[in-house]
Amino acid sequence: MKTFKLLVFGALLLPASVAGLRVASAHSFPEQETPSAGERLSAPPSEVTIKFDAPIEKLFAKLEVLDPDGKPETTGPPQVDPTALTLSVKVAALKPGDYTVKWGVVCIDSHHTEGSYVFTVAGGG
Numbered sequence: 648m649k650t651f652k653l654l655v656f657g658a659l660l661l662p663a664s665v666a667g668l669r670v671a672s673a674h675s676f677p678e679q680e681t682p683s684a685g686e687r688l689s690a691p692p693s694e695v696t697i698k699f700d701a702p703i704e705k706l707f708a709k710l711e712v713l714d715p716d717g718k719p720e721t722t723g724p725p726q727v728d729p730t731a732l733t734l735s736v737k738v739a740a741l742k743p744g745d746y747t748v749k750w751g752v753v754c755i756d757s758h759h760t761e762g763s764y765v766f767t768v769a770g771g772g
Contacts, residue, residue: 684764691741
């Protein structure tokens with residue numbers, strides 16, 4: 648009978664521990680980007696924003712926008728909103744061309760993720 652109780656307890660404990668492992672290994676990944684990857688804009692944005700699917704640590708958040716020559720086009724440090732889900736940065740008046748957005752964040756569970764994407768500001772008429 649004692650063995651049966653241990654088996655039942657173990658069977659109940661295993662799903663809970665596996666679920667806990669999934670939560671503990673969470674990462675923050677972009678859920679929405681503005682402008683979005685591959686987007687072609689008729690007018691330049693004044694800001695680039697990325698919303699993440701899990702909270703990020705403000706202290707370690709990085710976001711930069713690089714011009715076609717690799718020079719930074721940001722006009723200040725990146726900002727994390729009060730929900731810790733949105734990272735944004737103001738940008739200079741962007742000329743026509745392809746711009747690379749590079750980001751790096753640390754999720755509140757300490758896992759680091761990073762990435763980049765490109766958007767285009769179209770030329771005038």
